[in-house]
Amino acid sequence: MPFDRPNAKRRDILRATASALVLPGLQFLPRDAWAQAGDTLTIAYNVSPPSWDPNTGPSSVSPGLSSIFRSIYDPYVVQKEDLSLAPGVCDQFAWNADKSAITMRVRKGVTWHDGRALTPADVAWNLNRLATLPAPLQSIFASIKNIKTAGDSVSFEVTPWRANMLERLTFLGCYLIPPHYYEKVGKEGFEKAPMGSGPYMIEQFERGSFLRLKAYKGYWGGAPAYDTVVFKFATDAATRIAEIERGSSDLAVDMPWEEFDRLKAKPGLSGVAHPTTDIAMIFLHNIGVMADPNVRKAAVHAIDKKLIVERIQRGYARQIDTLLAPQYKGYDASITTPYDPKLATELLAKSGFSPAKPVEFTVQTTRGYKPKDYETVQAIVEMWRRVGIKANIEVYEIAKHFELRTQHKLAPAAFYNWGNSTADPESSLGSAMFSKSPHTSWKGGEVDAALSALFIEKDEAKRMAGYKSLNKTIADNAYILPLFQFYQPVVYKASVDFKPHLAGFILPQSIGKKR
Amino acid sequence: MSPAFLLRRLLLAVPTLFGVAVVVFVLLRIVPGDPIAMMVPGEATPEDIARLRESYGLDKSIPMQFVIYLDHLVRGDFGVSISLKQDVLTLVLGRLPATLELALVAITLSVTCGFTLALASTYWRGTWIESGVDAINSIALAIPEFLWAMLLILAFAVLMPLFPISGRIDPMRATAFATQFYLVESLVRGQFGLARELLGHLALPALALALPLIAVIARVLKSSLQEVMVQDYILLARIKGFSNLRILTREALPNALLPTITLTGVHFIFLVGGTVLVELIFAYPGIGNMLFGAASNRDLPLIQGVTLVFALLFILLNIAIELSYALVNPRLRH
Numbered sequence: 001m002p003f004d005r006p007n008a009k010r011r012d013i014l015r016a017t018a019s020a021l022v023l024p025g026l027q028f029l030p031r032d033a034w035a036q037a038g039d040t041l042t043i044a045y046n047v048s049p050p051s052w053d054p055n056t057g058p059s060s061v062s063p064g065l066s067s068i069f070r071s072i073y074d075p076y077v078v079q080k081e082d083l084s085l086a087p088g089v090c091d092q093f094a095w096n097a098d099k100s101a102i103t104m105r106v107r108k109g110v111t112w113h114d115g116r117a118l119t120p121a122d123v124a125w126n127l128n129r130l131a132t133l134p135a136p137l138q139s140i141f142a143s144i145k146n147i148k149t150a151g152d153s154v155s156f157e158v159t160p161w162r163a164n165m166l167e168r169l170t171f172l173g174c175y176l177i178p179p180h181y182y183e184k185v186g187k188e189g190f191e192k193a194p195m196g197s198g199p200y201m202i203e204q205f206e207r208g209s210f211l212r213l214k215a216y217k218g219y220w221g222g223a224p225a226y227d228t229v230v231f232k233f234a235t236d237a238a239t240r241i242a243e244i245e246r247g248s249s250d251l252a253v254d255m256p257w258e259e260f261d262r263l264k265a266k267p268g269l270s271g272v273a274h275p276t277t278d279i280a281m282i283f284l285h286n287i288g289v290m291a292d293p294n295v296r297k298a299a300v301h302a303i304d305k306k307l308i309v310e311r312i313q314r315g316y317a318r319q320i321d322t323l324l325a326p327q328y329k330g331y332d333a334s335i336t337t338p339y340d341p342k343l344a345t346e347l348l349a350k351s352g353f354s355p356a357k358p359v360e361f362t363v364q365t366t367r368g369y370k371p372k373d374y375e376t377v378q379a380i381v382e383m384w385r386r387v388g389i390k391a392n393i394e395v396y397e398i399a400k401h402f403e404l405r406t407q408h409k410l411a412p413a414a415f416y417n418w419g420n421s422t423a424d425p426e427s428s429l430g431s432a433m434f435s436k437s438p439h440t441s442w443k444g445g446e447v448d449a450a451l452s453a454l455f456i457e458k459d460e461a462k463r464m465a466g467y468k469s470l471n472k473t474i475a476d477n478a479y480i481l482p483l484f485q486f487y488q489p490v491v492y493k494a495s496v497d498f499k500p501h502l503a504g505f506i507l508p509q510s511i512g513k514k515r
Numbered sequence: 516m517s518p519a520f521l522l523r524r525l526l527l528a529v530p531t532l533f534g535v536a537v538v539v540f541v542l543l544r545i546v547p548g549d550p551i552a553m554m555v556p557g558e559a560t561p562e563d564i565a566r567l568r569e570s571y572g573l574d575k576s577i578p579m580q581f582v583i584y585l586d587h588l589v590r591g592d593f594g595v596s597i598s599l600k601q602d603v604l605t606l607v608l609g610r611l612p613a614t615l616e617l618a619l620v621a622i623t624l625s626v627t628c629g630f631t632l633a634l635a636s637t638y639w640r641g642t643w644i645e646s647g648v649d650a651i652n653s654i655a656l657a658i659p660e661f662l663w664a665m666l667l668i669l670a671f672a673v674l675m676p677l678f679p680i681s682g683r684i685d686p687m688r689a690t691a692f693a694t695q696f697y698l699v700e701s702l703v704r705g706q707f708g709l710a711r712e713l714l715g716h717l718a719l720p721a722l723a724l725a726l727p728l729i730a731v732i733a734r735v736l737k738s739s740l741q742e743v744m745v746q747d748y749i750l751l752a753r754i755k756g757f758s759n760l761r762i763l764t765r766e767a768l769p770n771a772l773l774p775t776i777t778l779t780g781v782h783f784i785f786l787v788g789g790t791v792l793v794e795l796i797f798a799y800p801g802i803g804n805m806l807f808g809a810a811s812n813r814d815l816p817l818i819q820g821v822t823l824v825f826a827l828l829f830i831l832l833n834i835a836i837e838l839s840y841a842l843v844n845p846r847l848r849h
Contacts, residue, residue: 040687050808051600058554058598058812134570139560191601203689207610208800208808210686230686234798235807238665242680246673399548399813406552406564438552438561 041226041496041508044243044252048208048233052194053187054175055126056135061172063419067506068231071213073175073196076104076123077166081501081510083277083327083423085166089118089176089197089220090154093166099458101146102166103155110220112178113201120149125179127156137173140165161456163463164424171421171503199224199509208233213508221509225497229508244269244491251492253506256371257314260489271491273316274500278419279325279428280317280370282363282380282481283410283441289359290412294351295389296478299413300337302344302387303380309484312372312379317484322471323418323429325485327502330425330467335475344387358390363413369398370417376483377415406438414441417486421503425467430455433480442479521834528830535826536819540584543815544577550597550813571597584819593823594816598809603820607802611824612695613683614794614801617724618787620698620717624725625786626779629732636733637740638763648733655730661792664723668796671719678718681798685712720797724789728782735778739771746770773840780836784829 047064051057054069078088085093090104110118124147131144140162147156158165168174181195194202199221200213213229232249234240241259243249255263257273264271289295305319324331345354353359363381367374374395381391394411396404404410420428434451435443450470457463474480488504497512551567568574572583587594593603636648658666672680684690684697690709694700698717701710743749744767752762791803798804802821809817 042686048808050596050598050812053600057600059600061554134566136555136559136563136567138566139563188601204686206683206686206800208804209682209684209798212686228687232681232686232798234681236796236798239668239681239796239798242668242673246676246680248680397547399553402552403547403549406549406555436561438555438559438564 039226040228040230041251041511042230042232042243042249043506043508044234044240044249045231045506046233046235046237046240046254048235049205049211052191054177054196055130055173056133058136061136063172063421063504066171066421066503067508068211069175070171070198070505071200071229071508072194072198072202073177074110074198075171075174076126076169076176079167079170079421079503081499083421083502085170090123093169095166099161100159101155101157103153105153107220108152110197111218112181112197113195113216113218114178114181115218116178116180118176118178118197120152120154122179123154123176124149126176127154129177130174135173140168141173161458162426163455163457163460164422164426167422167424167427200229203228224509225512226508244493247493250496251490251498251506251511253488253490255489255491257316257489260316260491261314263491268494269491270494270496270498271489272498272500273487273489275318275325275327275485275502276419276488276504277325277327277421277423277502278417278486278504279320279323280373280376280415280417280483280486281323281432282483283405283414283416283432284478284480285408285410285412285414285441286443286479288412289361292351292359293477294347295353295359298344298347298353298387299384299389300344300478300481301340301347302383302389303481303483304339304383305483306339308376308379312375313484313487316487316489318487319484320482322475323432323480323482324425324467324471325420328420328423328425328428330429330464330471332468332471335468335472337475337478341383341387348388353388355386355388358385358388360390360392361413362394362411363391363415364394364396364401364404364411365415366398366401367395370486373415405441408438408441408443410441413481423502425464425471426455429467429471429474433474444479447474447479521838524834524837528827531830532823532826536585536588536823537581539819539822540581543818544580548813550815553813554597593820596809596814596817596820598812598814599817603816606805606817607820607824609695610800610802610805613697613799614787614790614803616696616698617717617720617790617794617799617801618783620714620721621724621728621786622779622783624721625728625732625783628725628729629779630736632729632733633736633740634763634768636737637744637767638759640741648737652730652733655726656734658726660723660727660789661796663726664720664793664796667719667723679716683713683716683800685716688712716799720790720793720799723793723797724786728779728786731782732775732779736771736775739774740767743767743771776836776839780832780839784832787825787828787832 047062049059049065049068051059054060054073059065074089076088076090077093078086080086089107089110091107092105093102095102106120106123112118127144127147130141143158143160143162143165145157145159147154176197178195182190185193199216199219201216202211203214204212210233211231215224215227232243234243237255240252241255244252244263260271260273263269284290284296309315309317309319321337322335348354348359363377365373365377377393381393384391391413401414401416418428418432430451431437431439433440433442433447435448447470450466454463454466457466490498490500492498495514497514499510501507551564551573554567555564572580595601596603596606599606632648632651636645639645668680671677692700698710698713701713749762749766752766790801791806794801794803795807806818806821809821
C-alpha cells in the first residue's frame, strides 16, 4: 500500500530529515544530566494558556488547557479518571425528582488561595457568571436559571432542559473563581494574577515558556505529592522528546508513536498509551454521489480499520463503528460495520459503479493536525480504489475545516476528530449529527427528528435506549464514518507514579512518587 | 547623511506602514480560517457563533472593519487579541524585547564569527584553513535555521548537556525584572551570574539563527577582501613593508566593508523573520513564538499587530543600515 507523500513540501522533507538525524541519535545519549529536584515535577507540555479566565474566551473551551486550569481552579463537580462524577467543591449534587433543577451542597472548609472561605454565595455568583457571560458555550449555560442559595446548598433550574448539565459542570468553562477577588482587581488584574481554590497556586508565569505552580497548603483535598510543578511549554514534539530524554523534564506528552516506543523502552523511563475521549472519523455530507446509500455503505465496508490501527497507528488506537467510544454512555458493542470489500463492491455495482467505472468524490483532510491524519486518509483512499471508489484528496488547514463546517460546506467526505469528555452521547452524536448544529455535515430529517426527541428525554434509560437505536440507524445507513479512538502517549521517569485520565488530562495533583 | 534626509526617511515610513496594514488586513480576510469557527467547541450553537462574531466586530462588512481598524490604529489602538484577551500593543511590546535580545546576540555572533572566518581565510589564502572555512560556510548555508536548531539541541543540550533546551530563564529561578530586557537589565544591575544564565538560554537559539548569516558574512567579506587585496594601494603598502596582518585589517578591511554591511543588513532582516521557527523549537517566549500561536488561532488583531511591529522594525533596520554606510563611507556623508 503506497503511503508516500507526493505532495510533501520542502519544509516537510527537511523536517523529516532533521527528525531522522536527531531523534534516533538520542538513544545513545546519557540521560538525567540535569534532573530536577525531587520535590518538583516538571512536565513538558504542548499547550500554553493564552488567558486565565476559565469561564470565557478560547481558553475556556480548550480541552488541552484543562490540565492546567484544574491545577489552579476547582470545577463544581469532580470528574474521575474514568469520567464518572465524584464529590468536589460541591460534595453532593443531584437532579430533583422531575429533573427540572439541580441542587448542589457546597463542601465545608474549602478556601480560596487567599484563605477566604468559599461559600454557597460564591458558587451562585459563578453560576450566574457562567449563565450570562458572553462565551463560546453560552447557549448551553444560559439554561442555568433561577439560582438560589439555601444554607450550604445552591440550586438552579435547567431551562431548556439539558441532559448532561451535571457532566458539563466538571470541565470546559466550569471552573470557580473568587468573586471578591475578581471584583476587586477586575478583568485585567485577574489576568495578571489569577486566583482559584485548586490544589496549586500560580507562582510564576512566563507566557509561551513556562508556568511554575506551588502547592496550596489549605487545599481541601489534601497536599499533592509534589510541592512545586513546572509546566514547560514546548509546542514542538522534538523539544518535548529532548526534554524527557535529557531528564530535564519528568514527564512528556504527545509524541510520534515511533518515539514513544523508543523512549518507554529506555532504562529509567516508563510510558503509557491510554485511550482518550477523542475519536477519528469521516464526516459524510449527503450531497452529490454521497446521497446514494450504496455509495456511503460501500465507503464504510471497504475500510479495513484494523489494518489502519495496526499499521498506521502502530496499535495505539481502537477501531470503532459508532461515534460512541466504549467508555461513553450508550455505547453498544453489538453495532458494527465490518470490513467487507466484497459487499462494498456489490453495493457499488447496484449503483452502476465498479473499479473500472469508479464513483468519484473529494475527501478532505488535514496533514499533521492529528497523528497520521493524512496517512490514514491515503490508506483509506487506496482501500476505496480497490472496490471502485475514486476519492481525490484535498488537504487543508484545520482553520479551513472549521470555516467550511460552520457554513455546512464540507466536501462529501471530510476527515476530522471529535472529543467528548462528558462521555454523554449528546455531546458527540448529538452535536455531530444534528443538522441545526454548526458542526455537522449530514443533513437528515430522520436523525434530526430522533435527536430532537432525545434532547428533551428526561428518563435516562429511555434516553440511552434511544441513542443506541439512533446509533444503529446511523451505522446501518452510513450517515457518518467512525474510524478509531485515539490514544494518548505519555512518557515519564520511572520515579513518577502517573495515572492516565480518560479525557487526556495531565493532572499534577494526581501524580505521585514511586517509592 | 543630513537630519533632513533622516526625517524624510522616517516620514516615508508612514505610507509604508499604511501599505503593510492594508495588505495584511486584506490578506487575512482572503486566506481561509474563521477565528470564531476556530474558537467554538462542538456543542456551540449558531447563536453562540453569531454572538461571538458580533462581540469581536466580525459581523460587520470587511470595508467597515477596515475603517474601524484604521480609525483605532491612528489612535494607537491595535485592538484586543482574540485568543489572549489583552491589548495587542501591550502584548507585542511585552514580547518584543525577548526577540530583540535574541536577534542582537545572533547578529553579534554572526558578525564576530563571520569577520573572523573571512579574515582568517584571506590571511591564510591557499592553505587548508581557507578550504576549511569554505567547507564550514557551505554547510552553514546549506542547512536552514530550524534544522540547525534541532541539531544544536541534540549536540549541546542532550549529547553534551551544556545548554538548556528551552525557555528564556530557568523556571526554578524566582527573579523579578523591571523591564522585559532581561539580559540588558541583568548586565546593567551587575547581576553577572543571572546574565550568564540568560546567555546560556540564548546561546543555542542565537547560534541556530546566526549560522547561516555567519556563512553569508564570511563569504561576502572574503570576496570583497580578495578584490581589495589586488589594488595598487595594497601593493604600495606591501612595498612600504607593512605586515600582512596590518595590511589586511587596517588597509583592506575598511574598504571591503560596504558590500558586507549591505548584505548583512538584508540578511539581518531575514534573521529576525527566522526567529518564528527557532523561538518555537526552543520554546523561547519572543514575538515569533507569539506570532505562531496567533496564526494557529487565526487571531486577526494579534497577527496584524505583530506584522506591523515587524514592518516597523524592518524600516528602522533599513534606516540604521543606511546610517552605517555613512559611517564607513565618507563620500556618503556629503
